[in-house]
Amino acid sequence: MFDVGFWELFVIGLIALIVLGPERLPRLARTVGLWIGRARAAFYSVREEVEREINAEGLRETQRALQREMEASARQGYSRTTTGATPSLRDQLNTDHDEPDHTGRNTRQ
Numbered sequence: 001m002f003d004v005g006f007w008e009l010f011v012i013g014l015i016a017l018i019v020l021g022p023e024r025l026p027r028l029a030r031t032v033g034l035w036i037g038r039a040r041a042a043f044y045s046v047r048e049e050v051e052r053e054i055n056a057e058g059l060r061e062t063q064r065a066l067q068r069e070m071e072a073s074a075r076q077g078y079s080r081t082t083t084g085a086t087p088s089l090r091d092q093l094n095t096d097h098d099e100p101d102h103t104g105r106n107t108r109q
Contacts, residue, residue, distance in 0.1 A: 017025055 016028070020028060
């Protein structure tokens with residue numbers, strides 16, 4: 001971005017020393033250092049938050065993919081178990097069970 005070498009910094013420091021004088025230059029250097037430190041901290045905080053969000057989104061995508069894969073394998077497993085069943089048992093598995101069981105509660109809740 002900026003290519004500032006040793007000699008450029010030396011010239012800037014020399015001009016600051018001439019303009020501000022030796023009494024105010026250390027105070028200005030301390031203040032500028034604090035500002036730079038705060039700016040860096042804010043930058044790193046934002047960068048860390050963005051990286052955390054990117055990682056969280058990647059985890060959510062992985063979770064969705066795993067969920068779809070599990071649902072697909074469950075459907076395949078369910079269809080494999082019902083194909084070998086007798087027709088009456090297959091019909092019972094595929095129908096809704098809204099009739100009460102022996103306790104008087106609906107089986108599907």
